Amino acid sequence: MKIYNSATHKKEEFVPADPQLVKMYTCGPTVYxxxxxxxxxxxxxxxxxxxxxxxxGYNVRRVMNITDVGHLSGDNDEGEDKMLKGAQREHKTxxxxxxxxTDAFFADCAALNIKKPDVVDPATNCIPDYVxxxxxxxxxxxxxxxxxxxxxxTSKLKNYYVFNDFKEDDLAVGVREGVEKDENKxxxxxxxxxxxxxxxxxxxxxxxxxxxxxxxxxxxxxSCIAMKHLGENVDIHCGGIDNAxxxxxxxxxxxxxxxxHKWCNYWMHVAHLNTADGKMSKSKGEFxxxxxxxxxxxxxxxxxxxxxxxxxxxxxxxxxxxxDNAKGAYNKLVAKIAALSPDGEVDDEAVKxxxxxxxxxxDNDINxxxxxxxxxxxxxxxxxxxxxxxxxxxxxxxxxxxxxxxxAEMRKKNASAPKTGEFSVICESGEPDESVEALLRxxxxxxxxxxxxxxxxxxxxxxxxGYTITDIPGGVKYGR
Ligand SMILES: [Zn+2]
Numbered sequence: 246m247k248i249y250n251s252a253t254h255k256k257e258e259f260v261p262a263d264p265q266l267v268k269m270y271t272c273g274p275t276v277y278x279x280x281x282x283x284x285x286x287x288x289x290x291x292x293x294x295x296x297x298x299x300x301x302g303y304n305v306r307r308v309m310n311i312t313d314v315g316h317l318s319g320d321n322d323e324g325e326d327k328m329l330k331g332a333q334r335e336h337k338t339x340x341x342x343x344x345x346x347t348d349a350f351f352a353d354c355a356a357l358n359i360k361k362p363d364v365v366d367p368a369t370n371c372i373p374d375y376v377x378x379x380x381x382x383x384x385x386x387x388x389x390x391x392x393x394x395x396x397x398x399t400s401k402l403k404n405y406y407v408f409n410d411f412k413e414d415d416l417a418v419g420v421r422e423g424v425e426k427d428e429n430k431x432x433x434x435x436x437x438x439x440x441x442x443x444x445x446x447x448x449x450x451x452x453x454x455x456x457x458x459x460x461x462x463x464x465x466x467x468s469c470i471a472m473k474h475l476g477e478n479v480d481i482h483c484g485g486i487d488n489a490x491x492x493x494x495x496x497x498x499x500x501x502x503x504x505x506h507k508w509c510n511y512w513m514h515v516a517h518l519n520t521a522d523g524k525m526s527k528s529k530g531e532f533x534x535x536x537x538x539x540x541x542x543x544x545x546x547x548x549x550x551x552x553x554x555x556x557x558x559x560x561x562x563x564x565x566x567x568x569d570n571a572k573g574a575y576n577k578l579v580a581k582i583a584a585l586s587p588d589g590e591v592d593d594e595a596v597k598x599x600x601x602x603x604x605x606x607x608d609n610d611i612n613x614x615x616x617x618x619x620x621x622x623x624x625x626x627x628x629x630x631x632x633x634x635x636x637x638x639x640x641x642x643x644x645x646x647x648x649x650x651x652x653a654e655m656r657k658k659n660a661s662a663p664k665t666g667e668f669s670v671i672c673e674s675g676e677p678d679e680s681v682e683a684l685l686r687x688x689x690x691x692x693x694x695x696x697x698x699x700x701x702x703x704x705x706x707x708x709x710x711g712y713t714i715t716d717i718p719g720g721v722k723y724g725r
Contacts, residue, residue, distance in 0.1 A: 246258070246297075246298075246301065246607075246610045247259065247608060247609060247610055248481075248513060248610055248611065249513070249558060249610050249689060250510075250512055251408055251489060251510045251512040251513070251514045251572040252408065252509075252511070252512045253405055253588050254588055256512070256610055257605060258455060259481075259511060261303065261480040262478050262480060262510070265303075265304055265412075266303070266304045266305070266306060267298050267303045267304070267305045267306070267477075267480050267481065267502065268306055268308075268475040268478065268479050268480045268481075268666075269294075269295060269298075269306065269307040269308070269479070269480060269481045269482075269483065270307070270308050270309075270467070270471045270475060270479050270481070270482045270483070270490065271291050271307060271308070271309045271468055271482075271483045271484065271508070271700055272309075272310065272314045272483070272484040272485075272488055272493075273309040273310045273311045273365070274311065274312065274313065274346070274347075274350050275316045275327050275328070276311055276312065276313055276328075276331075276342065276343045276345075276347045276350060277316075277327040277328050277330060277331030277332075277342060277347035278331055278533075279346065279347060279349055279350075279353075279534040279535075279536070280349075280350050280353060280534070280535075281525055281532065281533050281534055282525075282535060282548065283485075283517060283518035283519075283525040283536065283562065283563075283679055284485065285353060285354075285357060285359075285535060285548075286515060286518045286552050286561065287358060287483075287515040288354060288359050288483065288514045289357060289481045289549055289552045289555040290358075290380070290517070290552065290611070290613075290644065291513070291552070292357075292358070292359040292360055293611060293613060293643060293644070294362065294481070294483065294567050294611055296360065296642065296643045296645065297361075297607050297611060297643045298444075300505060300642055300643045301314075301604070303489070305363075306363050306364070306474075306475065307341065307363050307364070308362060308364040308365075308366070308470065308471060308474040308475055309362040309364070309365050309366075310365075310366055310367070310368060310466055310467055311347055311365060311366070311367040311368065311471045312328075312368050312466065313328060313339070313340070313343035313347070313368050313369050314328060314339070314368050314369050314450050314460055314461065314466075315328075315368060315440075315460050315461045315463050315466065316328065316463040317462075317463065318503060324455065326448065326459065328343065329374070329449070331346070331369070331449065332449070336640070338449060339449045339450055340449075340450075343369075343506060345709060346400055347367070352612060353534075353535045353545075356535060356539075356545040356550060357535070357545045357546075357549050358545075358546070358645035358647065359645075360645075364474045364709065366470050366473070366474065367448060367631035367634035368421070368461070368470070369498075371466065371470055371473060372452045372461070374473055375438075375439070375461040375465050375466065375469050375471070376439075376454050376455065377394055378465065378468065378469055378472075378499070378503050379438045379439055379456075379461075379631065379646075380396065380455060381463065381503055382438065382453065382499060382502060382503060383395065384389060385502070386398070386401065386503040387401050387499070387503075388438055390456060391429035391430070391431070392428070392429035393437060393441045393442030393456075393457060394437050394441060394442060394457075394459075395428055395437065395438045395439040395456050395475070396429065396430055396431070396435045396436065396437055396438065396501055397435055397436050397437075397438055397495065397498060397502075398431060398432065398435055399432050399434045399435050399498060400431065400435075400437075401502070402434045402498055404563075405434065405494065405498060406494065407493075407494055407497050408489045408494060408512070413589040420637050420645070421704045426580065431594075434491065436462060436464060436491065436495050437462040437680065438462050438464075438465050438499070439454060439456055439459055439460070439465075440459045440460055440461075440462065441454075441456055441457035441458060441459035442459075446465055447584070450459060451531055453536065456585075463492070464491070464492055464499065465499060466494035466505070467492070467496050468499050468500040468508075470494050470512075471500075472500070472504075474664055477506070477508070477576060477675075478507075478508065478510075479508060479509040479510070480509075480510055481494075481509075481510075481511045481512075481513055482509045482511070482512050482513070483512075483513045483514070483515070483707035484513075484514060484515070485514065485515050485517070486514040486515060486516050486517060487517070488514070489512075489514050490609040493512065497509070512556075514558075515557045515558075516557065516558050516559055516560045517560045517561075518561050518562075518563050519560055519561070519562050519563065520562070520563055520564070521532070521562060521564050525563070532627070533563065535548070538568070539617075541565075541570060543568060543643070544572075544575075546646055546647050547571055547572040547575045547576075547577065547650065548568065549645070549646060550571050550574070550575040550617075550646055551567065551568055551572075551642060552613075553613040553614070553616070553617055553646070554571060554574075554613070554614050554617060555614060556610075556613065556614055557611060557613070558610070571574065575646070577612040578620060578621075578648070579648060579651045579652050579655055580650060580652075582624075582633075582634070582637060582648055582651075583651075583652040583653075583655040583656045585630035585632075585633055585634055585652070586630045586662070587630070587631065587634060587653075588630075588631065589629045589630055589631035589632075590629055590631060590632075591629070591631045591632050591635045592628055592629065592632040595597075595628045595632045595636065596624065596632060596635050596636045596639055598625035598642070599619065599622070599623055599626075599636040599639070600636070600639055600640070602619055603616055603619045603639075603640045603643075606619060608644070613644070616640070616643070616644065617644065617651055618638060619640060620640070620644075620648070623636045623637055634649055637649055668686065668719065668720055668721075668722075669719060670682045670685050670720060670721055670723070671717075671721070671722045672681075672723060672724065673715075673722045673723065673724035674724035674725050675724055675725035678709045678712075681707055681710065681712060682723075683724060684703050684706065684707055685703070685707065685714070685721050685723060687703060688700045688703040688704060688707075688721075689721070704708075707723065711725060712724065712725060713725075721722060
């Protein structure tokens with residue numbers, strides 16, 4: 246499998262350090278609010294990556310953090326504390342907010358068929374790990390104390406800007422409105438590892454440390470949680486592209502300074518989901534979350550399909566019209582699958598050749614749009630319906646679009662609905678009577694043949710048996 250590695254800016258053959266086990270780390274949500282659908286796009290694509298690795302036969306150990314402390318919107322002792330802001334907004338404690346939005350996040354994931362990672366660890370669960378790592382960084386002069394806080398010294402590194410498609414000039418601190426410069430820092434990109442003196446006097450969660458009572462910075466949590474559960478090496482680290490700088494850049498800086506060797510081999514970044522007027526955010530325009538989509542009548546699988554139709558490294562534009570197109574295409578696809586008969590023999594060789602075709606597409610940097618196209622190729626195969634269904638099920642282990650499940654539901658629904666052109670005879674009251682129903686069907690045939698004399702005669706006969714008859718569109722009702 247080839248994957249684009251943001252750290253080397255190249256598509257590279259993916260080779261895990263241990264051929265039997267892929268160690269995968271995903272930056273989790275900051276649980277101060279609902280995840281917007283742009284965040285969820287990243288988690289969908291990372292889910293596809295994990296499932297594809299498993300499909301290829303790898304064992305995968307995937308770890309995710311939950312940021313429930315320490316995430317400032319600025320990178321230093323500036324900006325605002327996202328957790329605190331959420332708690333104040335809803336008049337709850339930080340831990341109540343964390344619980345509420347962690348649950349909401351995993352409910353969204355479940356609805357979107359995003360598998361829960363093997364390990365999920367909240368940041369507040371790993372304080373001793375941060376203290377241990379920061380201690381060594383201070384001892385080895387990679388970190389310094391200033392103004393009561395502990396900062397990482399980025400000038401100690403030969404190559405800090407690992408993802409160097411970001412220009413240093415664009416990263417100037419203080420350019421954003423309302424963000425103050427942190428005077429404690431020696432270099433503008435130095436970042437806080439531990440806060441004791443903070444402008445957030447109301448910070449609810451604080452712990453003792455060698456540097457005083459305080460709380461960790463955001464970046465240190467991912468390095469420590471990854472090391473805690475995956476050891477000293479990570480094969481693939483994933484996240485949204487907006488995490489590349491400064492978050493991932495800082496993760497690499499502190500992890501490699503601490504370990505003294507390379508930490509993570511492959512970096513996968515999912516591009517933005519934009520709205521028609523630019524970057525999606527929680528503060529402007531419509532708050533695009535999964536429950537809004539559901540309220541408007543979209544199935545989460547239709548949103549997943551919308552995401553998979555585009556490559557993860559391309560920005561995707563979300564408009565309701567684009568989502569409608571995906572909805573239409575998804576339901577057409579399900580209808581075609583529903584028309585297949587589940588009975589019959591499966592041709593294993595044909596399924597295997599579909600599998601190879603799918604792998605050829607997905608091996609090319611997780612090309613999901615081409616992977617989805619294989620579904621349409623399956624429908625055109627000269628093979629039994631059962632073979633087609635088996636092939637769809639096989640690749641849907643990765644795509645997770647619930648295709649045969651939705652098709653079975655559609656089949657069931659179609660079977661219980663009266664077929665167009667079919668004449669229904671409904672017993673309205675009393676016991677159904679087969680002889681009456683046979684007469685009413687004969688009456689219908691007579692009417693169709695324009696033998697109205699016979700039709701009237703049957704009507705009188707049935708009335709004579711004590712029944713009333715009401716003609717309805719597509720059928721007739723009778724009753725005592
Ligand atoms: Zn992270």
